[in-house]
Amino acid sequence: MIQLKKIDKYYDSRFQRTFILKGVNLEVKQGEFVSIMGPSGAGKSTLLNIIGLLDEASAGEYYFWDEPAHQIKEKQKVMYHRSHIGFIFQAFHLIDELNVYENIETPLVYRGVKGKERKALVADLLDRFNIVAKKDLFPSQLSGGQQQLVAVARAIIGSPKLLLADEPTGNLHSEQGEMIMSLLKKLNEEGMTIIQVTHNEKFAQYGTRIVKLVDGLVQEDYPVTNRS
């Protein structure tokens, strides 16, 4: 599904070139749940952003469903964001001015889904996530775990093929974190491909495979043996 070949990401300053990522090769198959781990500054988030088409690699090739994603245009990127990729962030990134219902609805609006259908889809998801009672609340009225729950709902409402999570539990305490992680695991079991960046060894065990990144290089890449 995803194929990265010799991906470099660097910034040029006056006298030197600082590499964030250097020659990263990675292949992710459909249905995998990959946890990218590594110390701060290893380039985890940058890698995720490149995979999510939020950022561009400085060099290398990136194939998304065998399409050369390193060559596509802005407009196509928007199409990918609309239909193929969902995002979850550490800071939730909900829109403060919209309530729960509207936040979840947003991607459908941009996709041009009709109002009735939107209603049905959102209601379905609210029900599934058990947050029907909270649908009229605004992000500031929710706990962190609930906010992330809404963010997950928003990320998957368009039934994307790929879910990218940038430290989804980073701002949550452990109980809430576990709740989110088991939700992600469940989604994965239902067939969704997930790539997450995490610091948490324990939460990495929810996935099927761990990729360790150090100083922009893939150091280790191994499957999870006893998945929790």
Next chain:
Amino acid sequence: MIRFKLKLAIRNLLKNKLYSSLIIGGFAIGFTACILIALFYNAEHNVNKHFARHEQIYRLYDAKKNESGLDYKINAVIAEQYPDVEETCPLGFSYFPMTIKDAETKDYARVQYIISTNDRFFDVFSIPILSSLEDKPFSQLNSAVITESVAKQLFGDKNPLGRTIKQEFFTATVTAVMKDLPDNSSFKAELLLNSENKDFQMSQACNNGVCIYPVEHFLMLRNGIDPTQFAETLNASIGQYNTTVDSLALQNLSDIYLSTMNLGWTDEHTKGNSKMLLVFLAIAILIILLSSINYLSYTVSMQYAKMKEIGINKTNGAGKMHLLVDSFLEVSIGIVIALLVSVLLVSLFLPATEILFGKEINFNNIDFYQLLPVFAATIAGIILLNSLAPIYILSRFNITDFLSAGRKRTGKQLGKQAMLTFQLTVSIALIAAVMLIYKQLQYVKHYDLGFNEEHLLRVELPFLFENQKALKDEVGKLPFVTGSTLSNGYPGHINMSMGSGVEGDEFMVNCIYVSDDFLETFGLKLLDGRNFLSGDKDQACLMNEAAVKRYGWENLDGRKYNNGREGGYNVIGKVNNFNVESLHSTLTPVALMYNPDREFNTLSMRLLPGNIGEQINQIRKVWKSMLPTDPMEFTFYNDQFQAMYSKEEKLAKSITFFSLIAIVLTCMGILGQIFLISLNRTKEIGVRKVNGAKISEILVLLNKDFVVWVVVAFVIATPIAYYAMNKWLESFAYKTTLSWWIFALAGVLALGIALLTVSWQSWRAATRNPVEALRYE
């Protein structure tokens, strides 16, 4: 989808209620001012356009002499000899207030606008006759046509037709009543007199023994006739019929009001001021610029604040179009709200436009077909301009910037600084202008007129009133009257001027016929020679300094004023200069001629300070005993001179009003800037405070930039304001000085206003707990 976006836009506006309402309110105020000015401007430009066939109506004038008062006889010639002219009518004006009386009931009405004309008047100007005795409005030689409102005033509910009206100069029969002229006409009429009657001619001009009745001629050309060509035809052949004119030109009716040509005294009275209109237009444009700038910096800052939201929307699949539509909606909503508020404000302010512009704006006088496209284009322009901001931001940043650094701003925001400096420049220039206008007004108002105008009362005397002297004596007996004198003409209204009587050095001398006690009553000083003695009757005159200087006399021995009568007048003394006109014009030579037995039109009295109402009542009692049927019209000289500056006073008031709006808008701009700056520098402030910066140091840090901008604005504003003000002062003969302190004070005021505005916000930023500030990171 639109509903979804509208909801988002409105919530975004509500998020920062104070800031949004400040900006939208400011925009509404600015827009209100502009709408008012636009309405006024449009009304002024549509003067005379209500006449149904104004496009075909032209006024005849002499291009060589720059005069529109031409021989009355030309009218008949044109009507008969030139088939290109459909209709033509003469208009002789008198704008001197008069009292007309109903001959039977002795009821009276005061009318000011009298025109002598003929039957064609009503065809040319398409003015409906409400009722008339016969077919034609002027059916008799001494016919008069009065307007509806004069009829009501004079005759009440009685039928005015066939009644006789009297005035000192004429007696006429009302043969028709016409509708009132619309108020946005360049000429006014309350009473029309039949011009066929020689007695109804308003003025006479003689030159080398040939006398003509100068009147204005209005021609209605046939459809499709070119006015310039017609004027040529006219000049080529008019000589056969009339020799007084040879260089005629035509001026369209609708051009008269705002034309820069001054073709006669009626123009001075009734014409609009195109310069003033330009000033107002400039102010309107400045105000709309100021408020647009505020709005623009508001939208820009909103976009920055929304960066996170933009990022989220982008990851959720929003295309550029979506984001642009979002911003566009948000911008438009704010502007539409501002517009609605301003429409409300305009409807509230409309009755007060009289105070602002000296003329109430009437919707009937406004051509909305001209105005609406201008409004629509302005609003569209502002919305477009404001939509540029989001385009700029969207193109400049990358999606990860949006998500990670919601408040990162790079580089010095030169654009914003330039905009703020512009606002400050406008404010400083306007403050200076307002101060100078007031300084000049104070100067002319308190300028020594040369005579003591305080407690000096003037009463108009009716024509053919024989007991003038008795009235003067009776009034003089009242205990509070310290002096009284009769005169023909008075300071402020000269009705006679004669040539200098020196061959080879012709200049005009303003003449006032006076009776006894003139110098004493007016408080004029005799500088040389002696006052009038009874033997001087009709033989002697006094001259003012300006006259003596103009003649070049070193002493008065045996000097004569050789004009007005056989043998001239002996100049027996010299008095100090005094103003007989407003201070728009310089001191002119004045001669006071002594003849206590002639007829006068004015009785002037000096009163002791006291209860004015009671004093007037007593004078009126004396008046009634001698003139039971005539109303007493009185004026105080100081009021009369103050009234000469009413135009300037109105200008001062309205410019002050609009300047205040401009300054308030600038304050809002400054407030918006400091709001953003302190938000941007929250972290910096926090870090500095943690490292031991004092509140005062933070304040200096935040306020320093504004001081620099005020200084830059001051440097730009001063020469502009100086130039403009110098131009304005040129219209005064007596001008105050353009002191340096006006500009300095304007700069200091602007600085003070700016710092006060800034400090309100920067104090808040500086005193905030640094922990709070640093928590953002």
